[in-house]
Amino acid sequence: MKKFVGNKYITLGILVCLVLGALPGCTNNEKKKDPITLTIWHVYGGQTDSPLNDMIDEFNETVGAEEGIKLQVTVVSNTNNIHNAVLRAANKEPGAAELPDMFISYPKTILAMPDSNILVDYKDYFSEEELSAYIPSFLEEGTIDDRLVSFPLAKSTEIMFIDKTLFNRFSKETGAKIEDLNTWEGLFNLSTEYYRWTDKQTPDIEGDGKTFFVHDYHFNYFQVGTESMGEDFFKNGEIAYGKKFEKVWNPYAKAAIEGGIWLNEGYATEPLRTGNAVVSVASSASVLYYEDIVTYEDNRSEKIEVIAKPVPHFENGEKIVMQRGAGFCTVKSTPEKEQAAATFLKWLTEPENNVRFVTQVGYMPVTEESFDILPETLKNLEDPKYRSLYDAFVKTQNSYKFYTPPQLDTYLELETSMEKNLRSILRMTNKRWKRNEKDVDTLVTEALESLKIDMKK
Incomplete structure (x- = not known):
């Protein structure tokens, strides 16, 4: 009889756990963690009208929601302002803002930093096979002291x-x-x-x-x-x-x-x-x-x-x-946040996503496959100013x-x-x-x- 009663209570307990999923130890599934939040400074457009902000919103609602990653844009400015802000922060000047998790930078900014080792080496988060998809010269520009610290998302001339x-x-x-x-x-x-x-x-x-x-x-x-x-x-x-x-x-x-x-x-x-x-x-x-x-x-x-x-x-x-064209730098923090930054960059440089982005901001894509699908995309550009720009791009690539x-x-x-x-x-x-x-x-x-x-x- 005692055995029966014991089994009855065990069975009831399992049922409660399965229905409510709220008691610790009832299942192997843990409570969903709060999303990893990454702050970003960038230069693509304005605070209220930015193609990159739109792409970030899309990421947050799709891959970010699935992976538990949320990107938060805190500054949209020009390269000079971000350059100065990064150096002030890196030098810990009085009144300077803290560095964000990710920021847009030219190599000259990184070279002027007191210690570029505070930046993530993307080779730790991208395999050799993954990196082989990118235009080699674009990766080379972001490589300093054999560390890939500025990752290309769009390039210009x-x-x-x-x-x-x-x-x-x-x-x-x-x-x-x-x-x-x-x-x-x-x-x-x-x-x-x-x-x-x-x-x-x-x-x-x-x-x-x-x-x-x-x-x-x-x-x-x-x-x-x-x-x-x-x-x-x-x-x-x-x-x-x-x-x-x-x-x-x-x-x-x-x-x-x-x-x-x-x-x-x-x-x-x-x-x-x-x-x-x-x-x-x-x-x-x-x-x-x-x-x-x-x-x-x-x-x-x-x-x-x-x-x-x-x-x-x-x-x-x-x-x-x-x-020309800056790249994204990621400040060292935790493996989880650094991996989250890499996840976003991989998503943004997927061929279709990358071409959608670059054709809004007047840049070139960064992978070989993106260049392959670019001509078909350009046929749908309505703004004659952008069609003229990409015609100039093609002539430049062919002759310069x-x-x-x-x-x-x-x-x-x-x-x-x-x-x-x-x-x-x-x-x-x-x-x-x-x-x-x-x-x-x-x-x-x-x-x-x-x-x-x-x-x-």
């Missing part, structure tokens, strides 16, 4: 964007041709001509011509241009200033001193949005920020057509273009070599210093030119000597 509406107006009166923009020599000649043309439109106001061209990264122009001429831009961690550098400097500086090049701070999108420039060279991802309407300084607005072309090349130089900057400890310092100094020097030299102090060729030479001196300070 530099592209030339043109306000075709304003260019056509200039062309109609001067005979300028869009083909003149194929070479740097042609572009700089048009820059000087455009300044003179716009200056003549207000004969009662002297020296009020407008700039024609803006480059987002002057340092890239000199670096790639010098290399395309067959000369090393760097020597012993410094800028070499060789004979080919001077050939790259002279036409650029002349056009800038004569008013044809935008030398103010900020991104290249701004002068195009306000009609203060006609042509820009910038990251292909800038397509997100080029609008189809120009608002001039007198508050007039005009609908425009923006088209894209490969960057110019020198007449006697090789066709080389900068490889991609250039990856060397991993120098001095790279960031040289880039920052040159951007600041050359803009300042050429702005001052432009004022001297307007005062007719000296002929332009002399001013070009003196400006270069001033740059060399300031770069040593």
